Amino acid sequence: MSRSPVSRPHPLIELTRARLLEFLREPEAIFWVFVFPVLLAVALGIAFRTKPVDKLHAAVVGTNPSAKRVAALLAGSVDLTVAVVTPAEAAQALRSGKVDVVVESSAERDGHPLAVTYRYDTTRPGGRAARLAVDDALQRTLGRPDRLDTREERVAQPGNRYIDFLIPGLVGLNLMGSGMWGLGFAVVQARTRKLLKRFAATPMRRSHYLLSFMFSRLVGLVLEVVVVVGFGWLLFGVAVRGALLDVAVISLIGALTFAGIGLLVAARPRTIEGVSGWMNLVQLPMWLLSGSFFSYERFPAVAHPFIRALPLTALNDALRAVINDGAPLVASWQAVGVMVLWGMASFVLALKLFRWQ
């Protein structure tokens, strides 16, 4: 019998290779991992782009001479757009956010305003600013002297924009999503197709099988991170202020962490529906809480320690520290520690709980 002991490929390498080939031959996977995050970044980048001059919108109510006079006084302000409207129109425009403040002349003499009422929504960021801008413009043009000499420096430089905040968050989200969905589906599919059982009938080391998923993520992660970071840099000028190597190290740890969590979630479910439910249950809180789209500082301070203990928060924080703040890797040791703990605990538990048939 012609057995060949020579040139035996290592099972871990072969498993990883097979896993990567299967992934790359899945068009949907390519879309979700590479195209989707870029589309998301484009959409959000455009929606929250820094506009050259962001004017506030004021509406003056009424058609009497006094109202027209108020409108005329405001017309000179560079910060404001002004429209004269009926009371009904004013209420509607304020409700829908088309205007930030409604100005009503409440007392007049000979067609000149003596007193005005500002109506605005205090829960909208533009409301208070518009009220101040309108008041300032009116008082000044009516002769209020400025007691203090002021100078302005307007700052809208790369590094402080929403897109700068967003790109590291998208990298984090992408690493979580592709790690968990990619692994979860592949594992559960292999289980429902009895492929896991078939593998279990060979001398394959079970740890090799699970490790191959971690390894295949290493290759996937390079592409995912490069696509999103490169895209942010080319289109929006989002610079990596820290070391690229640090970004690579953090991404690697993050990818392995979510590969471990993905394996744990996929350790037992027997159906795709089952694993999808668990995946969503695990990921949704992190989508909301972990500061991918907006800072988690907005949540009450008591919740911060818990939010920071989530693996995606740790990944996002560590990425932002390097990309936005240019901090060295050691500054993020806590976040890295959180990820390593999650990743290792999940992998060990997954190996124990894993259902092969």
Added chain:
Amino acid sequence: MEASSSPETGHSVASESSVAARCAGLVKRYEDVVAVAGVDLAVLRGECFGLLGPNGAGKTTTVEILEGLTRPDEGIVEVLGTHWGSGSEHALRERLGVQLQETQLGEKLTVEETLRLFASFFAQSRPLAEIIATVELEEKKHARVGKLSGGQKQRLALACALVSDPELLFLDEPTTGLDPQARLKVWEVVERFRSRGGTVLLTTHYMEEASRLCDRVAIMDHGKILALDRPAVLVAALAADQIVEFRVRPDLSLDVLAGLVGVSGVVHREGVWKLSVRRIGEALPALLAEIERHGVTLESLATHQATLEDVFVSMTGRALRDE
């Protein structure tokens, strides 16, 4: 290799050398079903042993216990001189080839990639080109698994089981759902493996398959072995050369037919009578005369050489493929 078997096997050296796999008193229960209810069998080295029975007979459970994939509730299992759970599973798996029922290999990989992957699990393997030639998939070498026909997929599954050049090959319903042409090709692969000196344990519910491939057959039903012997012996035990199948209206009663000349067995199922007949030349005229005498109408009548299927029917009163 026999010399390395553990001392607790407790069996004579002679049986160790001649037995490739055996089990005794095997019982496996699932929640409310007893899948295997006390099975004893021994597969001899170099033979092809068949487990023949309908769906749900306990064939797959028995084989998966022997493969070390399922743990029995009771009983002794010994494969190539080793017990599962004795710590040498890994070494044992190196020597086994397994084809499971209904495994779907990854559809995105090609034939060659799939085999390469399976080969990597074993310390030693046959050259891939040789294996691909054995299962006649040379032209499909670079085709993705998802694009293969049912028969080609099944031959690839066989190739995955053969890639390590195993001593003992387990095949669980290797040709279920295949057309006759594809079935024949699978049989040829199995025969090629046997000609190399390999041992085979296969399950099937096709009696042609059992007759053609198997040296010995165990007929299983409801988790038990009803009969175990060479196919020819099992058929001979029917004490019948021919089987007469017929249908009459209105129906006749059992005592009328049981007493007929040359009839050694009677089975009545869904309106069809099956008579096991030793001397067809005497039995057939007698049967026709009896039908005439009772004034019933003969709706159909057919005779054929007795087969394993008839053995099963005579033992259980049911057909092998009930569903």
